[in-house]
Amino acid sequence: MRLRIDPRTGTAFELERGHYLTVIDPEGEQVSDLVAYNRDDTDEVISSGRSIDYASTLFLTTGHVLYSNRSRPMLTIVADEVGRHDFTLTPCSCDTFRILYGDRTPHHGCQGNLERALAPYSIPGDRIPIAFNVFMHVDVDGASGKIRVLPPKSRPGQRIVFRAEQDLVIAMTACSAGQSNNFRYKPIDFEVSATCPDWAREAAEPVPA
């Protein structure tokens, strides 16, 4: 069953170990900030630093594993039709809009949406880490280090599939930051399934060395 995250909102749900999460960009050029917690001990949380270190790349895609702060696999990227996501930036927040955009009455952003979605799991805002920013296109100049947030490479209907390696709490948004989605705030769709979607099984590649 396909579910929709409305523009500038978020949601949270449990994902069983071995089950699959497909994130779909229904209209193209939209970002979804994704965070994950061990369902049974929410102090264990997705870690950009560990994941980037073990993959030796900033850009995670098919075959890469998203590790926790305890160096245990949380999610494996099983298939990826877009191939470009960000794992360096935190969810946009009212502070982001204030500091980067100069907004006087800033939106609560993905941070606010994740906090609302995670409240039923007793996970406070201070525990929201660097998100895996699905479809977010952050251009990196390797020489200077400078980054630029560009429109996502995702075209309408393109997808990424994760397999849960633990019982998880997942929270996701349809991103609220104009720069991330080319200033057209759009929805994000997702599906949870007990088996790998057929297209993804066919697309899956071996884990990179």
Added chain:
Amino acid sequence: MRLRIDPRTGTAFELERGHYLTVIDPEGEQVSDLVAYNRDDTDEVISSGRSIDYASTLFLTTGHVLYSNRSRPMLTIVADEVGRHDFTLTPCSCDTFRILYGDRTPHHGCQGNLERALAPYSIPGDRIPIAFNVFMHVDVDGASGKIRVLPPKSRPGQRIVFRAEQDLVIAMTACSAGQSNNFRYKPIDFEVSATCPDWAREAAEPVPA
């Protein structure tokens, strides 16, 4: 007073708002993983994601601010004789040595040293974020995203100076990972002062636009 962090160890201390922390690489090519917490509420912690976002660069140096997860300034880089540090990777741990180096009896790493140093402040290992890895040289290929840990650019005696923007708990290491320090495990020195060191005041540049 100059203090020394012995090879493959760590330390923690309080740093008052407005005071200065100088980190010195006494022998060259060594890394110090640095984390910071609000002394009066240790749920507020240094955030790579916020800092990189607000600076729009992966490589923070003179004039840049290290922000907390609550988007408040924690440390400002007042002077920097090296100009290359990392803010993407988590502290090395026994898992790092196991996963990346294949060690069968892995060292507890910077993660273990930070946990020991932070225990008196009741800050558990799960609360250690992506560190500001002082002098760590992570080469980034902007096209592929691939990263390589290279020997630091720091020469013997080179320094970086931070000003505390809050009352902080700081924890720091002399890094335990061979790749980070060209496989020569060395000490790190530091000094705390109530006023800005003279050389740093002269070297300070305006905040980049």
